[in-house]
Structure formats: C-alpha cells, structure tokens
Amino acid sequence: MQKRVLIIDTMHESLLPMLEKAGFAPDYLPQITRAEILDIVGHYQVMIVRSKTPIDAELLGKATQLEVLARAGAGTDQVDMAALQACNIALINAPEGNRDAVGEHAMGMLLALMNKLLQADAQVRQKIWQREANRGYELMGKTVGIIGYGHMGQSFAKRLSGFGCRVLAYDKYKSGFSDTYATEASLEQLWAEAEVLSLHVPLTAATRGWINTDFFNRFAHPIWFVNTARGEIVPLASLREALQSGKLRGACLDVLEQEKLDKLTPAQAVDFEWLTQQPNVIFSPHVAGWTYESYERINRVLVDKLVQLTA
Template sequence: MKVLIIDEMHESIIPLLNEIKLEVDYMPKIERHDIISIIGNYDGLIVRSKTPIDEALLGNAQKLKFVGRAGAGVDNVEVEALKKRKIQLINAPEGNRDALAEHAIGMILTLFNKINIADQEVRNGIWDREGNRGVELMGKTIGLIGYGNMGEAFAKRLSSFGCKILAYDSEKTGFSNEYVKEVNLEEIFKEAQILSLHIPMNLQNKGLINYEFLNKFSNLDYLINTSRGEVLVLKDLLKLLKDGEIKGAALDVLENEKIRSLASEELSVFQEITQLKQVLFTPHVAGWSFESYEKINKILYHKIKKLIRNIDNL
C-alpha cells in the first residue's frame, strides 16, 4: 500500500509507516493541483491543514482507503465525501490532549495572576505589588462546553486545584466521575464562573458562543478558548469585556487567524481586543508541544495498523 503525506510531519512518521509495510511518499511542499493529479496512485493520505479534503480533491482518489489527520480537528475534511466513497477518516486527538490541557492551565494561571503584565512592568522598572494582586483558581466553578479528549484532559488537571468542574457535551452522556459532573447547559449558565470551550468547528458550532449565549450566564467572569476560533464571535466577546460583564479571557485561537489580511471590521475588533490587558493570547499552539508532535505520529501509526489489519481480514 502507498501513502502520500502532504504536510510537514515529525521525522518519525516514515519509519513507523514503513514498519507496517507502507510505501511512503513524503511531499510537504506539494501544491493542491499536484495532489489532485497524483492522488489516484495512493491507498492512504496523511494531512495536517494544507488544503481542504473535499469532493474536488477526492475526485480521482479511486484507491484511497483512509485519510489520516495529524491532529484533533477535522474541520478541513468533508466527512460526508469520505463516507460516500467508504474512505476511513483517522485523527489523533489523543496525541495532543496533554499538551493542550497543560497549556490551558498555564493560560488561566497567567491570566489570574497577571504574570504576563507583571513581567513586563518589572522589566520596565515598575514594582507594583497591589496592582498585580492575583485571583486564586482554587474553589472556582468551571464550565466545560465539550467533553472529548481535550475537555477530559483539562478537567483532570483542574481537579487538583480543588475546582468544581461542570461539563456539557451535546454528543455524549454518562461521563460523570470523581472530578467532573455532567450537567445540562442551564446548570452551566447558572453556576460557571469560568467557561472553557472544547468543541469542534462545524456548522452547528460556528458562532455558537455569541453575545446572546454569553448573556445567559449568571456569574461568568472568565472565558478560555483552546478549541476553534470560529466557534466564538470575537466582537461579542469584546463588547462584554469593555462593558465589564466579563473580567478576562484567554484565547489560543481566533475567528480569523490570518491576521495580516483581516477585513476592515475584523481588523478593528482585533486591534481593540489586543489592547485589553485582561485578555491573553497565544497563536494556536495549545496542543503544539515538542512531545505532541511525535505523539501524534504514534497514534496515527497504531490506528492505521489496526485499519490495515481489518482490511486484510476482509
């Protein structure tokens, strides 16, 4: 079987796939039109986010048996197009859940303790203890929207801080345990002081977290988004921050992450929100550690190995 890799991957991927007798063509610089022209030669395709895996790209993929997404999100993949062709979709959320959970903890502790602000002030000769007084995470009630691999990993870390952790997931039930309580959205709205988003980007979730949604909370002070930027309407968050309805936010993702080519309204919102000291940003790196880069390969390897075994047994 032949596999085409069209994005940059950790160097371990080729020997891992060779181990299960796969012939690998590693082409991280390949352009979309070239992918379309040669995809008919391959049984497997491994991607990150270079190009949409859609009807146009799959038109010549007569042999394709699987698409491996090197990461958690599959919003760049037309899932129905794969199902129609009986092509298996494999992703690797287990590979970067630990990195994301640790990053989210780091962001919330930085935000609560004004570590980024205090660091810059001290570097500029300002020694302001009172102005940088922190907020304790211990005892806070945290609401998670989405409880997949990422939400669960984050909840496990939060449990050591003595937090009350509530979680709602529209696609799963029965996951309450010693550190998280499964609840409905109404309970999240009523109790959560901190909201953390762990939902995928799809048609149902696009723009879900908007002004109307956030106004339903009774006690919300902080928001964290390490999922996908498009699920949160940035201009609505900005208004709530400016009005003092929300005290702060930690954002690893944005609605439009191509910040050098924002439209005028997007640019205005971006410029205004980045001036707020109570908002912390990172550039979509929550799940992007040195360790997760390699872990993702190992997860894909094991899932592809299992898939091939099942194909051979047919």
C-alpha cells in the first residue's frame, strides 16, 4: 500500500513528481491551517514540514498513523523531540540540501562587511567618492573560529580554505574531527585566537541566549561576527553592547532574536533600531540557505532519505 504524505508548507514544484515516482501518495496543501492539520493528520504516514506550525504533543497526538516527520531544511527547533520519540516517529531533515548555500552566503556577507561594500555602494550612488573611508581588511591569513562543525560549519570552512585562513572549529558533540579545512579546538582557544567567529549550531535550550555579552567579552581580540544559524542564540542587546564596546568589529546577521519585526518587545525594538543605523552591521532576512538551487536540492535529499527509511 502506498504511504500517504501530507505536505503542509510551500515546496519546490519538483517534490510531487519525485514522491510519486518513489511510490508515495502526496497531498500538497501549503495553505492548510493548523486546525485543518489537526483534523486530517491522522490519515497520513509521512508529513513534510518547514516552519508553518510547531510540531508539538497536541499535533503528534492526532498523528496516529505517522511514521516519519520530514523537515525540509536543517533546523528542528520547532519539533518537540520528546513527544516525537514518545510516539515512535522517525525524524529526517535535509542539511545536505542547503549547506552549500549557507557556506556561500556566510562568505559573501563576511567579505562585504570586511570590505565595507554596502557603505561604499551607498556613498557612490550619492556621488560621494571617499577611498580612505572605505579602506577594507583582507580575509587572507585571518584566524577564523567556527562553532558547530556539522554540514554548515564544514561548508563554510571549505570555502575559507581558498583565502588562506587558519580555521579553528569547536563542536560540543564531536571529537577527533580535524580535517583538511579546520582544526579541532576548545572554546578557550577560540576566545584566545579567533579574529572572526561564525555560528553553525542549532537552537536548543542550551544554546538559547548562549552567545551573550559575557561570551563576547572573553575574546582576546576584537572579532568580526557571522550568524547564519538561529537568531535566538544571540540576544539583540548583547550584539549592541559588544559593538558599542568594540569587542565586535562588525556583524553579519542573517537571523535575528525576533524575526517577526512587528512583534519586537520595546527593548528589542530599541536595540534593533540602533543596529540598523550601524555601517558595520549587515542584515539579510534568514535567506542564507534559501537559494534557487537549494530549494530543489532539499527535495531530492528528503525523498532519498524517505525511500531509504521506508524501504
């Protein structure tokens, strides 16, 4: 019997033919509401999600036939892992699908920041020609610290190799992972030696608010900071304080503590407004892994994993 697949988020058009070719029976319902999901999820063996709704005990309690939850992307912070395990439902995700996109985006943001490209572009458009004010820094030879050496961290390290960087990587959950692109290091070594820091860790109870003012103050050198992971790991207030103190030379922020900008708390709104006025802060709207290529590649990764898991 064909396994039924409920798809509740917008996906690349290639997904349905891939699933059908693999022998699944997909229902593509990207406009579905949470109430409607709760009504029908009990009829499906597989559910594919992005971030439409929390996958919590309430929803999983209705998913009486669900065997596999597939996350189209890398992050699983919206999934109640304990409830998922209690229901004996397998979880798959697709970090292999957007790791190249994240590595390239992080590199692009860092180069733009260090070379003041956004500031220079804005000035030239206003017929302001200031060469000295836009003198940049070279990435070549810098010591780059990476926190989290999974798919995303490895992708960024690989791209840094072309710039002659010394890459130090810390990963709480791995050991013995030094490779061609990075050397395993402790947090203490990163604090002592890094000139650039890039985050590639998931959002968990342990990492929420982890990279705070105290963390930044431990660095021996002022650093350039890149976050393409999750915004809730780094409070906006801590970013502001570290930039004001000079601990951060600048920041590349693809993610924010609160990405629904109309729901910022009063304190967050003040900090965000201050950050937007700084020429050494670059933003993008959580799109590091969101390229045309990764949009389709994620589908291939998920379907391949589904086939292997349900064979």
